[in-house]
Amino acid sequence: EAQVTQNPRYLITVTGKKLTVTCSQNMNHEYMSWYRQDPGLGLRQIYYSMNVEVTDKGDVPEGYKVSRKEKRNFPLILESPSPNQTSLYFCASRRDPNSPLHFGNGTRLTVT
């Protein structure tokens, strides 16, 4: 089954404790990206990657890092999480810019 898998689904952590949210896709897609969803703000792009070792900032990249060492994986790293990063995070992938995004089921992160 074609899918985007992100883990964990739920994560509660404390300020400053580094964490990684993993994302993997099995569709051989070139393009992968991370979004956060917040009430009243919709989905905002954090980072995107158009190919292995190619990443670029989206609209809200501050406080986040990503890496794309393999085509299928695109982890999101929070080196020093803060409470304003409490949000619902989605990983997504697509074949090319003119094809639709496939989203994972989301990771709900709470930073206390």
Add this chain to the structure above:
Amino acid sequence: DQQVKQNSPSLSVQEGRISILNCDYTNSMFDYFLWYKKYPAEGPTFLISISSIKDKNEDGRFTVFLNKSAKHLSLHIVPSQPGDSAVYFCAASAESSGDKLTFGTGTRLAVRP
């Protein structure tokens, strides 16, 4: 600066009637538009898209209309069904901006039986 706007946070429609969800954008470079549907506890799922070379695209009960001069697109659902109750996001991208996709804030549609 919200480049993609969905000014109606919610919409309630009777089953069997038409649902019309609206989306406005400000960036004239946008040339590809998509609609996504999102149920609670799930990721958004793709519904329908339209390229700027068209003004209408239809897929079953779903039709998207694009008015480039007004920088406006709309999603029509006919007939509406209770299973259509979800949050709908419009999104836009420009060929020149790589994989950057800009979403609206969403409209919650409730279809009453």
